[in-house]
Amino acid sequence: MAKALQHSPTLLLQPPPPPSSSTSQASFPLKPLPHFPSPVSSLLFSPSSHLPFITTKANVPGCTYTPASAACSCDDSDDDWDDTGSDDRFHNCQLIRDCDELIDDFMVEENEHQHEHKHALANWRRLLVLNKKWNSIRHFFFTRCQDRARNEDDPWTKDRLLWLANNLKQIDDDVQRHNDLIQIMKDKPSEISEIVSTFREDLTREFFVHLHTLVESYNDNPEVQNNFVRLWNTCLAAVEEYDAATQSIEALDDAQGNLKNMITSRGDASSQNIEILDVRCRCFGPELVARWLRSCYDMEEVGRIHAIILKCFRESATYVDNNLICSYLRLGNLTRARRVFDKMSRRDIVTWTAIIDGYLNYNLDDEALNLFRESIKHGVQANSNMLVCVMNLCGKRLDLELGKQIHAHILKSNWRNLIVDSAAVHFYARCGEMSSAFRTFDRMAERDVVCWTTMITACSQQRLGHESLLMFSQMLGDGFFPNEYTVCAALKACGENKELKFGTQLHGAIVKKICKSDVFVGTSLIDMYAKCGEVVNSKEVFDRMRVRNTATWTSIISGYARKGYGEEALSLFRLMKRKKVHVNKKTIASVTMACGSVKSLLSGKEVHAQIIKSVIHDNVYLGTSLVWFYCKCKEYSHAFKVLQHMPSRDVVLWTAIISGCAKLGLESEALQFLQEMMEEGVVPNAYTYSSLLKACANLEAPMQGRLIHSYASKTPALSNVFVNSALIYMYAKCGYVADALQVFDNMPERNLVSWKAMILGYARNGHCQEALKLMYRMQAEGFEVDDYILATVYTACGGGCEDIDWDIESSSRYWLSSESSAK
Template sequence: MLFTPSSSAAIALIYTPPAPFDIRLSSTKFESLKKKIDSSSKPYPPESAPLLSIELLPLKTHNRDVSKLSVPSSVNPSGSSREEVDLASKLRSCFTEKDVRRLHTFVYKHPQNYLSTYVGNNLISSYARLGKLIEARKVFDEMSLKNVVSWTAILNAYLSFGLDIEALSVFRDFVASGIQPNCKTFVCAMNLCSSRLDYELGKQIHASIIKSKVNNLVVDSAIVYFYAQCCDLSSASCVFDRMPAYDVISWTTMITAYSQQGLGNKAFSVFTRMVSEGYVANEFTVCSVLNACGDEEAIGLGKQLHGAIVKKTVKNDVFIGTSLVDMYAKCGDIVNCRKVFDGMINRNTVTWTAIIAGYARNGYGEEAVNLFRIMRRRNLFVNNLTMVSILKACGSVRALMLGKEVHAQLLKKFGQFDIYIGSSLVWMYCKCDKSSIASNVLQQMPLKDVVSWTTMISGCCAHLGHESEALEFLKEMLGEGMEPNHFTYSSALKACARLENVEQGRLIHCSVKKTAAMSNVFVASALIFMYTKCGYVSDAVQVFDSMPERNLVAWKAMIVGYARNGLCQEALKLLYRMKEEGVKIDDCVHMEVLAACGNYYPMASRQVLDQDVNVP
């Protein structure tokens, strides 16, 4: 069904003719329109709402991609002859390029009866549907009279081929033509902005849609998808909550947006609403919720979804199977992860990568390496994420030879590495105690980020004797204008502690005070460890007392610091305080205090072993 905007100047808001192409809307007008959305938004339901019974739609009935919601229509306009209608119907039923060309030739031979806008629109759609974009564009260019369907058909064709620049040019020409857009034109325009992540243009088009009073489920879903792709979840939520009606695709769009942005609890909340309102999940919904389950380690809901999948016998879907493998791997359930993997009839590269990454992440490097070797024997395609995962596995089991083989393959394939592969190579060589090779890889990387530098610094700190190199890398990182994060600071302070270089440690402490990293519990714990290792217990106490929150690492650092510096009474007092605040005392703390203080306070030390500390 087509919706015609009520205002003939509706699209004029988003076009100004000067070159280069520029689309503007005053911020005042847009803010007033945005307030209409905000004022009608509804609050989210409680995240703790109970899940109802989960149902799944059959796969064959729901395979629409949210990003491709628009398919140009060639509805018979008034005035078209019966012959044109019949010809258009035959074009829509063509399955081969040869059939379309035959009908196209027939049109050219009888231009007086068939060469019309309606037939031309159907020719454009038929060629585009069969992947013949050049032929579709030729038909479009040869049309003497174009309507909104003509423009929408060619715009959608370019979008379906991923030719965003060309699609933007077509959209500019369409706006210049002065033809009124319909709802499907708006959908194509929003999808163009989603693909290009063109936030400003998308906002202008959204404002024009509001002024045109287009109220359509497909258009609203495209707007939600646009804001979700641009990571503006607040606007996506506002549009979603004011929608008068929903379908499974609009629900899935919102769930996927939250899941991809790491907001798993929000995704669960929307999924709960969807199920409680009687909507039936499809395979895309399930994949998004499973991804959120993995990120939040919500294995209970993941298993419930797994049960629904088995019940509906859709276990042969490779995407759902891969999502299950990934979910179980992220939740640390390697047994069920492998069961799902072994039970899959079809697997793709992402499936193999998911289980290899799962094994590597959970400390099963040997199994990850074995699966990678099976992949190579079967000549399966390996993507960048597979390489990153196997490099992590090689580092965890010190499989230097395989790591070098992967490195050689990467050099042969790419020549230079992106940040993720480069950082993984640095980490692997550091774990294998090859800091010189790791340094060479780092220096050869065309682009470095804080993760790359931190990987090198922490890798040097992991092996005795390379602490000075770690501090040199920190200086080089700062010299390039890169801002350290809390992992960088923690690693650098660890190096200072091992070197007992309190002066360098103080300099780092001064730098940390100027950043948000000072409130990080691991940075504070590293400072305590550094000061106590260098014998500056009073400085460590100041850091400990100023911490807004403390974890076991901080308590342990301070207690062990007291004990190693001969301050056994203070160590035992702090141990007692730790117990009073409900922090569990582990065996490592027990043994450290017993070893350091057993000769001075034998009775108290024995009580430490029973977790019944008395202040002497």
């Protein structure tokens, strides 16, 4: 293309006369137009071509064709003409007359220039552009030509009519395409360069001739004419710039074609080839070397190009060295990238950002942080890319203080943009600072689907399922279309919050292909249905998936295990093994749960043997599942051995062994484990305290219970409803009803378990009247008194409560009267 432009003559088009100063502002002269080759010029038909382009016939009511000498005749034989029919017939007759006049004009024009075919076609283009009626008759014009040809007796005239129609159809298609392209440029004037790059093949000589004709057609409207002149000049400049860039790229491509010879040559031969290349195209330099480096996907090639750089560049070029660092990092050689970095005499912000991001990608967070501090010492002013990189570093290290300082610098230095703000939101969400994440998100000037997905995912991971689904709905309301990551986060929130209806609606959108579906979305659907208790739906999604990964199999197995269908879960695990799907730690933990749910000791031991064989027996997550399994199967000795062999033990593992001992009647061992746990510096959680208090209740050991109560009161666990219920049960079981009532009255919230514990505590300690009052109060507050409570209270009170009326209204009235009398 570039060579063709070098030898193309310049088209001598005169610009339209400028409008007078009295009617317009300054007009803009047209730039001279090069001869652009037309990719569609070969499509124009020659006079001998008779290819039909329309096969349908348009019949016009009320009009019949007569010879060319008469335009048309209207059939007025219908005596019942109404006004509407008259208007339609008049319009159709007028349409035929306009078409016939235009056909005659074209035929005369063609006869006058029958020896100058190209000149005739050029005049036709002008006629189509300048004719004011053409747009309204163009769809009927070509059918009219065929109708006249069909009724024409003279073969020569018939042939000319068909030829006219075919050629005009081609010209009209070009004109409409040019108009569409002009409209695109007018709609997006700031994106002319991108439009030229996309539609360069359509920007031919004919296009600029068409644009020139449009300029001439608005001599009576100087403002519109000036707008078209501006468009002409801008478009022509963009085309020339694009072609110049293309010519440079072609030269670079020629240079790159010799890259293999240079990098495979020895040092002297390589230098000679470079010198020859430099003389030939004058392109060898940092730009070309950087392009070579970006196109390399082999470490050996990068090494050879590096050797050529050392041989031929007398001074270090920062631009080249930056590309060397990025190439080494891209190919996984951090050592060589650091070596280039250390030898650089001049480093810019791109250098520091590249090396810090490289260390960050290799999870060398401390080294990345040291490099960032070193860049500050060297006086490097961070830009937006560096700040995003450092915010990601703070998020990985969970360094909240440093991240806040960086964010403060961003706000103070006005570095805020979409990417930087999204990085700040991600940082706060990763550190668990959801209030700061929401505040940053709300202050964003603009948002995209990525930042919405970041917030929705963060809420889902922080167990803020309601907020996650609320933001998902708000994102849809703002017109953003969710991607697969957004859908996965929303489905996770649905599963955690048991929002089956919302999840089912999302499933419907996926089935209708409104949302993109892949293996991750399918896995999230399985997990959502399983957590909502709909294992049948979960299995249906699983069966319909063509592609499944380890997470897919694990989700369906854990869903069956949670529901208590251990045999089905084990059957799926065996099928997974037969299909040779990789098994991860979560899969093994789910299978262990399934074995425990059906108390299949043999299957569980097989899984344990696989864990030992895979050398992952020291994993605390798997160790916890094994302790739970053995306690479930009443194999305390095996559970104790697993605990002893764990190199590190967290609160979940300790809680598993303590709760297991409490359920097996080994309360003393449970309390002993508490002492060992606290000696290792592990702080109990709410579940640990609940299990320990039940052990104290079974031992009827109020002193140990009070001690545990004292420990719990110093932690947030005391506000947990299950811990308080366990305290009530422990105190009541040990006969300390007053302490149990104090705990009950101080509870921030109560559930059915806490009501039941307090009522049964009263009854079993002989306080029948207080038990009955509390039953009335429980019912008045909306809790149902079940048969177990009634039977226990009846039994404890000696069956003297037969006349109790359990109507809600009467029980509420009784409780209120009791309260007023007590006051």
